[in-house]
Amino acid sequence: MNMKTVITGTGRYVPPKVVTNFDLEKIMNTTDDWIVQRSGIRARHYAEDGVGSMALGLEASRLALEDARSTPDDVDFIIAATLSPDQYFPGIGVQIQAGLGCRTIGALDIRAQCCGFIYALSVADQFIRAGTYRKILVVAAEVQSHNLDYSDEGRDMAVLFGDGAGAVVCEPSTNGEGHSILSTHLFGDGRFAKVLSMETPNSAKNPSFSAETFEKKLYYPRMDGKRVFINAVERMPEAVQAALSANGLTIEDVSLLIPHQANDRISLMVAQKLRIPVEKVVRNIERYGNTTAASIPIALDESIKTGLLKSGDLLMLTAFGSGFTWASAVIRW
Numbered sequence: 001m002n003m004k005t006v007i008t009g010t011g012r013y014v015p016p017k018v019v020t021n022f023d024l025e026k027i028m029n030t031t032d033d034w035i036v037q038r039s040g041i042r043a044r045h046y047a048e049d050g051v052g053s054m055a056l057g058l059e060a061s062r063l064a065l066e067d068a069r070s071t072p073d074d075v076d077f078i079i080a081a082t083l084s085p086d087q088y089f090p091g092i093g094v095q096i097q098a099g100l101g102c103r104t105i106g107a108l109d110i111r112a113q114c115c116g117f118i119y120a121l122s123v124a125d126q127f128i129r130a131g132t133y134r135k136i137l138v139v140a141a142e143v144q145s146h147n148l149d150y151s152d153e154g155r156d157m158a159v160l161f162g163d164g165a166g167a168v169v170c171e172p173s174t175n176g177e178g179h180s181i182l183s184t185h186l187f188g189d190g191r192f193a194k195v196l197s198m199e200t201p202n203s204a205k206n207p208s209f210s211a212e213t214f215e216k217k218l219y220y221p222r223m224d225g226k227r228v229f230i231n232a233v234e235r236m237p238e239a240v241q242a243a244l245s246a247n248g249l250t251i252e253d254v255s256l257l258i259p260h261q262a263n264d265r266i267s268l269m270v271a272q273k274l275r276i277p278v279e280k281v282v283r284n285i286e287r288y289g290n291t292t293a294a295s296i297p298i299a300l301d302e303s304i305k306t307g308l309l310k311s312g313d314l315l316m317l318t319a320f321g322s323g324f325t326w327a328s329a330v331i332r333w
């Protein structure tokens, strides 16, 4: 039988601390007006000191497993997406495996930044369709707030990001082609690597960390916001079009679009370019900020739990981020 992948459970977890734009006004040179006008963000969640991506990912994973009526013992493989692992190595995949108390299964970390979740979902889909694994936990988790530059130099980025995690459980479909992942499309262009990146830790530098690292603040992420914006609004629609043509679908067939929540202006422009009504576009960045790889699974879980996404709907996911990378996935829900 032609095996297909179905998502059998979802979960999301954000740390309890809410940081509004007005809170940011008190610690940095910014305003609520600037942030709302440029990004649509009003608040985001920040993890406390001592809480990293692994801890958030663990909570989201527990909820996704519960939702899939599964136990950690049932999981055959873990794929974790993050650009903010607790440690440089090992990745958070094995740490979540240990935290859940899984068997000695494989655990893979994906480093595709804001596209991390769709990349991870695509890898899971290949393993399921090949018959290699029967229950894969895909988790995306990020704590960016502990390493943002709140000075004027880094304020363009600092106001955008929030912390959070989302997870899904992938299994072989039991009803053929219905309710399954129809396709995933992954793209990248490393020529843009420096447009949105963090220079240190850097294995090409000896020593990797030096006084210069601290003086020049090379350990903070940096971006050329305008170039990111221009490319994001081109690449996400391209990824969606690739998905539509591969499946013989049109944009009218799409019930719900979940774009990576990078910036609400980007999401609106993507909707406009695709000619999809904004009511069909999930936009929760106002409350979470940009949670990098976690933004899509957080929005997915929220859409299911609030009844926005219904059985039989055609769901389109798309993302764009550092790399550059961009991607899409189509799912018959």
Ligand SMILES: CC(C)(COP(=O)(O)OP(=O)(O)OC[C@H]1O[C@@H](n2cnc3c(N)ncnc32)[C@H](O)[C@@H]1OP(=O)(O)O)[C@@H](O)C(=O)NCCC(=O)NCCS
Binding pocket: 029, 030, 031, 034, 035, 038, 039, 114, 155, 156, 157, 159, 160, 223, 224, 225, 226, 228, 229, 262, 263, 266, 290, 320, 321, 322
């Ligand atoms: C970052 C971004 C919001 C900036 O918006 P923009 O419209 O390009 O910014 P503008 O050019 O209008 O404004 C820049 C000015 O605002 C200032 N500024 C930057 N961050 C600020 C902040 N947080 N608060 C107040 N002022 C800020 C700059 O210093 C600059 O001032 P200047 O004109 O006096 O030099 C926008 O480029 C963007 O969203 N890019 C994509 C970012 C993204 O999605 N990244 C993640 C990808 S996954």
